[in-house]
Amino acid sequence: MSSLQTRTPWQVTRSVWFAMFMREAVSRTMANRMGWFWMIAEPVAFVTIMILIRTQLRGASRLIINAEFIPWMITGMMGFFLVREGLTRSQGAISSAQALFAYRQVQPVDTVLVRTYMDGMLRTVVLVLFILGGLGLGMHLFPDNVIKALFSWIALWALGLGLALIISVCVKLIPETGKIISMLSMPLMIISGVILPLNSLPHNILEYLMLNPIVHGLELLRLRFFENYHVVSGTSITYLWLWILGLNALGLLMHLRYKERLKAK
Numbered sequence: 001m002s003s004l005q006t007r008t009p010w011q012v013t014r015s016v017w018f019a020m021f022m023r024e025a026v027s028r029t030m031a032n033r034m035g036w037f038w039m040i041a042e043p044v045a046f047v048t049i050m051i052l053i054r055t056q057l058r059g060a061s062r063l064i065i066n067a068e069f070i071p072w073m074i075t076g077m078m079g080f081f082l083v084r085e086g087l088t089r090s091q092g093a094i095s096s097a098q099a100l101f102a103y104r105q106v107q108p109v110d111t112v113l114v115r116t117y118m119d120g121m122l123r124t125v126v127l128v129l130f131i132l133g134g135l136g137l138g139m140h141l142f143p144d145n146v147i148k149a150l151f152s153w154i155a156l157w158a159l160g161l162g163l164a165l166i167i168s169v170c171v172k173l174i175p176e177t178g179k180i181i182s183m184l185s186m187p188l189m190i191i192s193g194v195i196l197p198l199n200s201l202p203h204n205i206l207e208y209l210m211l212n213p214i215v216h217g218l219e220l221l222r223l224r225f226f227e228n229y230h231v232v233s234g235t236s237i238t239y240l241w242l243w244i245l246g247l248n249a250l251g252l253l254m255h256l257r258y259k260e261r262l263k264a265k
Contacts, residue, residue, distance in 0.1 A: 016105050020097070020114040028118060039126050043077050050195055064197050065230035067222065071134060071141045075225050076194045076218045078127045079156050083214055084185060085119040086160030090168040091178045094262055101263045108262040109255040112168045113161075120157045127153070140226070149224035155237075156217045158244045165251020172262055192218060198232050210234045213243035 007015075050073055064072050090112055097111040134141030143149035171178040189195065192214040198206055209215060210232070217240050219231040255262070 012105055013110075016110055017114055020100075020106075020110060021118065024114055024118045028122065039122060040129065043074070043081065043126070043130070046077055046195070047074060065199075066228035067226040068140055071139050071225065072222060072229075073195060074130055074134070074141065075222050076192075078123065078130065079153070079218045079221045080189055080192055080194045080214065082120065082123045082153070082156050083160040083163065083217070084189075085123065086116060086162070086164035087167060087181055087185065087188075089115060089119055090164030091171045091181070093164070093168050094172050107255075108168075108172075108259060109165070109252065112164050112251075112255075116157075116161045116164045120160070124153070143225045144227040145224045149221065152217065152221040152224050155240060155244060156214075156221065158248065159213060159217055159240070162244055162247025162251055166247060166254060169251070169254040169258055169262065173258065188212075188214070191215075193232065194218065199230075206232070207234070213240050216240040 047070065051070065093111045093115045094108045097106070097108075100106045100111075101108070131141050167177075167181060171181070191209055192212060193209075198209060198215065201209070215232065216235050216237070219235040220237055220240065223229050223231050223235075
């Protein structure tokens with residue numbers, strides 16, 4: 001009689017992640033028929049609105065050096081939406097899988113990791129669709145440096161993951177924080193330089209806005225799409241990755257510290 005093989009912890013974790021990924025995929029793509037539509041329609045609506053605004057503010061596009069206004073805005077918008085997923089969709093990640101915590105193999109952090117991965121994959125597909133659509137319309141929307149653009153996209157993804165890990169714990173322990181975070185979404189888009197360039201702002205204001213790591217991530221992503229693009233002064237990849245590593249480390253520590261409370265509530 002052959003003895004039963006004992007699975008390693010990594011094999012167990014991988015099985016848990018795969019099962020939760022499939023559960024999340026079915027929920028996102030089949031439960032809501034309009035899910036795909038809104039993921040594409042939202043950035044299209046923003047771009048359309050900004051084109052209309054641009055007809056009134058023609059000087060805004062001249063502030064962007066060596067990049068067309070619309071492709072510049074689309075890349076920033078898609079990068080911001082990738083980070084924003086960590087701010088918004090992570091809020092219900094733990095509650096949505098509360099029944100699964102009856103299995104000791106499933107941990108609260110697994111739900112956040114899987115959901116962030118799923119959101120990143122979907123946003124990547126939408127970005128590719130925008131690139132193909134832009135090329136069809138004759139826009140310069142294909143990255144000049146594909147490899148570095150991919151790494152910049154992953155960096156924004158990792159930044160969103162760090163925020164998701166922290167926010168998922170905060171919202172679960174203090175539900176009121178979710179409303180505050182949702183209210184900050186639009187102001188954060190404005191101060192991150194998504195729709196209007198930050199170069200036109202006075203230096204004493206810009207130096208405070210540059211404390212926001214999202215600005216650094218978006219500017220680096222744009223630089224990979226437009227190789228001669230003049231980034232906002234003070235943009236630093238080191239500063240961005242210090243934030244990424246710090247947020248992810250803090251988020252994982254919070255999940256470890258409050259693991260039992262997250263399961264019980």
